[in-house]
Amino acid sequence: MMGAAANSAVAASRHMALYGTTSEQLAEVAVACRKHASMNPDAVMREPITVADHQASRFIVEPLRLLDCCLISDGGVCVIVTSAERAKDAKQPPVLISGMGQAYTTRTLEREDWWYVPHQKEALDRAYAMAGMGPQDVDVAQLYDNFTISVLLWLEHAGFCKPGESGPFVENGRIQLGGELPVNTAGGNLSESYMEGWLHIVEGVRQLRGQGGARQVQGAETCLVTGRGMTLNCSNAMLLTKGRSERACERTDGQSSAANAADERQRGGRVSERASEPMGRAAPRTRPTSASEEGG
């Protein structure tokens, strides 16, 4: 029919009708992203906004307003992926890809829950399973935010709250820095820049390297990054974990490189090169968690 805003507006309308989600709750996502962008010198939109500002912004496709929509940006992003072995010796502290998952559907209107993008949960479940982690292990999240409603759906699919409960979940600053689950700490597509979600990976890496500056989540060890494309049909999720560099180890605990490598194996740490290897080679953590248990 009808364009990206309209597709997400259909999802928002349905979510509101089923669960009582409000436009003010969508605003909480926009406000959090803008707050984080205000701490990001590279962000495009840095002027803080309030829920009232969101409510005063014009409708684009009702129920979505201007401040529910991401930016349109030109730019470039580079992510360098190498093996865990090589990453240990690199200048920057390594960040490991501990789990990843993808899922898609070819069906749209034929599927009754099409609007809810249920394949996102499959992608997340795969990422959690590969990492041997669950939502309770995530310290910070970078969730693909083409529109505010998308963040609500990710929060439900990722098991941070139950289906239908993401509206209340984002209230009271829970997804802001200092809250229980900081989301889109650089400002996201909504306020930093719309690089098709690639900046979400960059911000995840920065957070786990401790290079977040004013917006650093203290002690962040695990970051969830999600993405979506092809209108609503294709989704992916990645669990990034803090790695340890050779240099850092020598400085702090004098571990040998072999010990360090063994430690990484035990933790299930994987640098992205592993992503092309069979999933069966991943060594999950022993923590008995899964997204399907949490996600409902």
Add this chain to the structure above:
Amino acid sequence: MSDYSKPLPDIDDETRPFWDGALREELRMQKCSRCGHIRYPISRICPDCLEPGHEWVPLSGRGEVYSSIVFHQVYDKAFADDVPYNVSLVQLDEGPRMFSNVVGVPPSEVTVGARVRVVFDRVTEEVAIPRFTPEEQ
């Protein structure tokens, strides 16, 4: 010639039964000859069982609003004079869902769950567009 200036469907052999039905004020969709699934959007094979064989069957034209949005932004200048206008996803009683407009009520006052029935908007000699309007109580 019509002075209707908005986009019109490219009617071909695959879609003609749908539009011929609409001209006769009948909402028709494809019913799979193997599994009986009624499908929409129009497609060559059944999305449930992959069978190509089908027949076009008339539907009641009744259903309920599944999701409802209002366009304020003008994406196509042909619709510049129409904004704000309603677009709704309608859950038809026979199973399929279709996007259309709910007309006859202010665009923001269409509620999810409201009962609607099809009406046909004859925009040219060849084309009648199925839209929906609230069902009489």
